[in-house]
Amino acid sequence: MMTTVFNIENLNLFYGDFHALKNIDMVIYKNQVTALIGPSGCGKSTFIRCLNRMNDLIPEAKMEGCVRFDGEECQIGGYDVIGLRKRVGMVFQKPNPFPMSIFDNVAFGPRQQGIKQKEVLQGIVEKALKQAALYEEVKDRLTSSALSLSGGQQQRLCIARALALEPEVILMDEPTSALDPLATQRIESLINDLKEDYTIVIVTHSMQQAARISDYTAFFYMGELREIDTTEKIFKAPRLKQTEDYITGRFG
């Protein structure tokens, strides 16, 4: 029996009157890679943002139901979202390093936690960059601007920046869609390495990517979770015809 990290119960989300997520029940397992697939606009990003409460920042978004992290009680209001976000990191679609040095980017999270000692920060930064498989490329220029890196390097830097907080879960919303095939490959192998220690939830539009890197795949359609199972099952013998059609590229 695998441990669960997220237990999602009867989750609904509205953007004003628009019902973007409908009655979602789902579990996310620890140290597994869960891929979220589905046609554009089906609510994947909206769903992944529920996991670290980034939807709270969208004034018109209203969440109902339960997203229980790590066995916590079901809470919607008055929840310690800051504490949650330290434990659930996020990597965005577009690489978005801050216009600061490489070092400062990675040290940003820890610094906001009040860590000030240079040696401690150096240790954290080095470890995170190594985990993100970026260290060798940037170790000689940690003080140069993060914006001087290539797109693929920037995305790995953003992963390192999230890892520096030693989160338990990493959410990735189409992390490779802005990257070339080579950079994509590096991120994919990185995800493979990371799942030893982290739980990863990844949104992707690439079926091959989902098949290559994920253990579980969830198929969303029009705000509903239509099917979730091990990736093997979803790709070999999906329960629904619709899932099969989507995976084989017949629609979406």
Place this chain on the structure above:
Amino acid sequence: MRKKPWRQVILDGATYLATLLSVFALGMIFFYVIREGAHLLSFDLLRGDYHARGFVGLVEEETQGSFNLTGQQGENRYLVERLGLVLEQSFDLAGDGVIKVAYIDEASPLRRLTNQDPTSEQSFIGLETGAVLRRVSYVDHPTSLTSRGAASMARDMNDPDRALREVIFSTEGGGIRGSLITTLYLIFITLAIALPFGVLTAIYFNEFAPINRVTKAMRNFIETLTGVPSIIYGLLGITVFVPLTVRLTPAENANLIAGGLTLAVILLPVIIRTTEEALKVVSQDHRFASLALGANKTQTTFKVVLPQALPGILTATFLGIGRVIGESAALIFVLGAAIRDSVRIFEPSTSLAVHIWSMMTDEPANIALSSTIALIILLIVLTLNLAIKTTVWAFDWKGRRS
């Protein structure tokens, strides 16, 4: 090639013509102030007192003799061998015609005169090189006046029949040091008040404020205030800030603090607006990235958003300084129109712009000096502009490369 339709040709022509005229009109400003004012520009003008200090000295004993003044001749110079003195027809710092002492011999009797000023402790005063001769009176002879020129004065003084009685002279005046210092003080005081308030207000509106009717109304209101003529702020200054400073500080009437406060209020809308614009262009992605890293709103605002808005804030600062340097109407109320040489923050004084106003309301108007001050103002603004461009550029460069 196909011929352009005539409508387009006219439009093209209008574009070129308009550009040409605009650049010409703007270039005229430089041309004009340089032509009218460049000749008065000097370090002495920047350093000098505005008010000439006058002295009245009584000639007690007059040694009759003759001094050897060979080698002192020159254009506009007139020798007074009898007294060991060389006069020069010259101009003071403000460009007014004066008679200056170009040379005075060590042994000249005019080096030792009895001070006629009863309030002074000094019993003897003396002419020095550079002093301005105002008037010389003689026993039983008509007085020599500046207006008759140096040649006539030198001739009179050299006349052995005329026994000297009284020499009235002064230091050279017309300098703008006081107004320059006042302007620098004003810039400092104003920015020290307006920048923190303006930037924090902009942060509130752009980062924290809920979007509702009240905040929208407040923003519109602030936007409107950017277009209000400064004289209206001057009224605010004289009805609020002057009494306030008089009550709370040693000030007795118009003063620099009230001036700074008034200018700060003038600047606030500009700084708020410019900073807001700068905050708006900061990528939303960076805010989300920061928040997703467990930073709270305050940390995100001050550690991620604000640093990226710094170039914009610097621009706001520059615009602000420009307004401070250029403001005159409001300041005449709250800071005064009397030019001072020693500037105190609890006393009235004038800024460079008001100094110009004061020169132009003189009878006759001193257009040359006004142009010189205008030139100085232009130079200050230009320097600041370059400084800020360089800083912004350095920031950008650091963010992108370093």
